[in-house]
Amino acid sequence: MVQKDMLALGRRRSVIREIFEYGRKRKVEIGAENVFDFSLGNPSIPAPPQVTETLSRLLQNTDPATLHAYTSAPGDPQVRQSVANYVKDTFGFAASPALIYMTAGAAASLTVTLTALVGPGDEVVVLAPFFPEYTVFIERTGATVRPILCREEDFQVDPTALSHAITPNTRAIIINSPNNPTGAVLSLESVKAIAAILTEKETAFGHPIYLISDEPYRELTYGGVEVPYLPLYYPDTVVCYSFSKSLSLPGERIGYILVSPTATDAADVFDAVCGAGRALGFVCAPSLFQHMVKDCIGLVADITAYDRNRRRLLEILTDCGFDVVKPDGAFYLFMRSLEPDAVAFCERAREQELLLVPSDDFGMPGFVRIAYCVSFEQIERSEEAFRRLADSYQGGH
Numbered sequence: 001m002v003q004k005d006m007l008a009l010g011r012r013r014s015v016i017r018e019i020f021e022y023g024r025k026r027k028v029e030i031g032a033e034n035v036f037d038f039s040l041g042n043p044s045i046p047a048p049p050q051v052t053e054t055l056s057r058l059l060q061n062t063d064p065a066t067l068h069a070y071t072s073a074p075g076d077p078q079v080r081q082s083v084a085n086y087v088k089d090t091f092g093f094a095a096s097p098a099l100i101y102m103t104a105g106a107a108a109s110l111t112v113t114l115t116a117l118v119g120p121g122d123e124v125v126v127l128a129p130f131f132p133e134y135t136v137f138i139e140r141t142g143a144t145v146r147p148i149l150c151r152e153e154d155f156q157v158d159p160t161a162l163s164h165a166i167t168p169n170t171r172a173i174i175i176n177s178p179n180n181p182t183g184a185v186l187s188l189e190s191v192k193a194i195a196a197i198l199t200e201k202e203t204a205f206g207h208p209i210y211l212i213s214d215e216p217y218r219e220l221t222y223g224g225v226e227v228p229y230l231p232l233y234y235p236d237t238v239v240c241y242s243f244s245k246s247l248s249l250p251g252e253r254i255g256y257i258l259v260s261p262t263a264t265d266a267a268d269v270f271d272a273v274c275g276a277g278r279a280l281g282f283v284c285a286p287s288l289f290q291h292m293v294k295d296c297i298g299l300v301a302d303i304t305a306y307d308r309n310r311r312r313l314l315e316i317l318t319d320c321g322f323d324v325v326k327p328d329g330a331f332y333l334f335m336r337s338l339e340p341d342a343v344a345f346c347e348r349a350r351e352q353e354l355l356l357v358p359s360d361d362f363g364m365p366g367f368v369r370i371a372y373c374v375s376f377e378q379i380e381r382s383e384e385a386f387r388r389l390a391d392s393y394q395g396g397h
C-alpha cells in the first residue's frame with residue numbers, strides 16, 4: 001500500500017509536460033523548425049561566463065573534501081553573509097545572515113517556508129493566475145488554498161478581493177512578482193495596498209499574517225521597471241529566492257529563504273524553517289553552488305534576448321488582433337483566448353503547430369500562457385501561424 005494522495009499526485013498528468021512531450025513527438029514528425037513550442041519555462045540563455053569561471057576555479061583550487069562537504073544546515077556562514085551584504089547594498093534593507101537559510105531553489109524555499117508556517121485548518125491566500133505548484137505545496141501541509149483573481153486589465157491585485165479573502169484562519173499569502181504566468185510586475189501602489197490590508201487584518205485578528213515573496217524572476221524585468229523589495233514595505237515578510245532564472249541555472253537547484261528581522265517572532269520563524277528543512281530531508285543546499293553564490297551574487301544572465309523576443313512577440317500578437325497585456329518581467333506572456341474554453345483554443349492552435357498552455361491550471365480560465373524563452377527565429381517563424389489562428393475565428397468558424 002502507498003499513500004493515496006501521493007499516488008494520485010505522482011500520476012496526475014501535468015498539462016505543460018504533456019504539451020511539451022507532444023511537441024517532442026511532433027518535431028520528429030515534421031521537423032523542429034515547423035513546430036512553435038511555447039510551452040515550457042526553461043531558460044534559453046547561458047549562465048554568465050563568470051559563473052562557469054567561478055565553478056572551474058572552485059573545482060581546481062579547493063580541496064574536494066572541503067568543497068563537497070556538508071555545510072551547516074542553513075548554509076555556509078560566509079555564503080549567508082554574502083547574501084545579507086548583497087541585500088543591504090542593493091535594496092538598503094538590513095538583512096541578518098542569522099536569518100538566511102540556503103535552499104535547493106525556489107520550490108524548496110516555498111515547501112520549507114510553508115511547512116514552517118502553516119498546517120491543517122490554516123488558509124493561504126494566492127493571487128490568481130498563479131504557479132500551479134502552489135496548490136501542491138500548500139495542500140501537502142494540510143492548509144487550504146484561497147485564490148483571489150487579479151484585475152484582468154493589468155494583473156495587479158484587487159484590494160477589495162484581497163480584503164474579503166482574508167479570514168481569521170489566514171496565516172500567509174504568496175506573492176510572485178515578476179509573475180509566472182502573466183509577466184506582470186506588482187506596482188509600488190499594489191505593494192503598499194497589500195501591506196496596508198495585511199496590517200489591518202493582523203490587528204483585527206490579533207496574529208501575524210506572513211507574506212511569502214516568491215522571487216525567481218526578480219531580476220528579469222524590461223524597460224527599467226522596478227520590482228519593489230517587499231521587506232521594506234511589510235514587516236512580516238519571508239523572501240523565497242532562487243538563482244534558477246537570474247543565473248540561468250534551473251537544474252542546479254540553488255536559492256535561499258530570507259526571514260525579515262522585522263517579522264513577528266523572527267527567530268522562531270527561522271528555527272521553524274530549520275526544522276522544516278530537516279523534516280523534509282534537505283540536509284543542506286548543494287555545497288559547490290553555495291560557494292559559487294558567494295562570488296557571483298548580483299550577476300544576471302544577459303536577458304536582452306528575452307526582451308527582444310518579448311517586444312517582437314507583442315508586436316506580432318497585437319498586429320493579429322489578440323488581446324494581451326504587455327508583460328514587464330519574467331519570460332511569459334498571458335493572452336486572452338478567442339473562445340471561453342482555453343483548452344479548445346489551444347487545440348485549435350495545435351492545428352497551426354502552435355503549442356500554448358491553457359490557463360485553467362493557473363487559476364484564471366480563458367487565457368493561454370506563452371513562454372517566450374525560445375529562439376528569436378521561432379518567434380519570427382510563428383507569425384503566420386498566429387495569424388492563421390486569429391483568422392480561423394473570423395466569421396464564426
Ligand code: PLP
Nearest residue numbers: 105106107131176180216242244
Ligand atoms: N515559483 C515560480 C513562480 C516559478 O515559476 C518557478 C519555476 O518555474 C518556481 C517557483 C520554482 O523555481 P526553482 O527552479 O527555483 O525551484
